[in-house]
Amino acid sequence: MQPPAGSQVSSGQPAALGVPTPAPAPAPAQVPAQRPPSEQLPPPPATPTPERPRRRVRTVLTVVAGVLALLCLGGGIAGYVLYDRATAPDRSAPDVVVANYIQAFLNDRNDTKAEGFACAGDADLDGLRMFRDxxxxxxxxxxxxxxVRWGPLDVRQSGDTATVEVDLIISAVVDGVTQSDRQRWRFETRQKDGWGVCTAQLAS
Incomplete structure (x- = not known):
């Protein structure tokens, strides 16, 4: 059946009532953020760093280097002096040089060391060498x-020359028995850059 003229057919949706829809309100205008006055000012110019005086630094380095050089030189000289004293033969007195010569020549049997206690160039020590042989x-x-041991050393000095007499005690163990012998020796010594043994012979 057709609906009467002038009537409206419902389509399942509510009919518009003819009320106008209000337009959306415009967005408020954005105001740019204001910076504090301190941020708007340009940064102050950097203060230049004062340069250190180079001449003073060079002077200090030169002084330090000089002191170190002197210390090294002084240490080297002191070390050489101590080494020379430790290795130099003791020729301080007639009896000292004779005792050192006996030890080096008869006990150590070190001819090179013994020469350090002998008169340079003109020593006549063949008698003691024959005894050692x-x-x-x-x-x-x-x-x-x-x-070989020795007893007290009897020194008779006259100026730069001195005669030293001493008993040499020779000992050895033979077949489990200790045997010893005693001989009187005379040494002539002379002072020349230290005392030295010039001659050695059996005392009469």
């Missing part, structure tokens, strides 16, 4: 070793 020969014959 005889000891070495007996050591091989009896399969033993001899040691």
């Amino acid at each position: 005889e000891l070495v020969s007996r050591e091989g014959r009896f399969d033993t070793e001899f040691s």
Whole structure:
């Protein structure tokens, strides 16, 4: 059946009532953020760093280098002096040089060391050398070793020369028995850049 003329057919949606829809309100205008006055000012110019005086630094370095050089030089000289004193033969007195010569020549049997206690160039010590050769020969014959000790040293000095007499005590162990012998020796010494042994012979 057709609807009467002039009537409206409902389509399932509510009919518009003819009320106008209000337009959306315009967005408020944005105001730019204001900076504090301090942020708007340009930064102050940087203060230049004062330069350090270079001449003073160079002077200090020069002084320090000079002091270090002097310390190194002084240490080297002191070390050399101490080494020279420690290694130089003791020739301070006639009896001292004779005792050192006996030890070096007869016990240590070190000719190079013994020469440091002898008169340079004109020493006549063949008698003591023959005595040592005889000891070495007996050591091989009896399969033993001899040691030499000495008693008090009697010194008679006259100016730059001195005579030293001393008893040499020769000992060895042969077949389990200690044997010893005593000999009186005379040494002539002379002072020349220190005392030295010039001659050695059996005392009569």
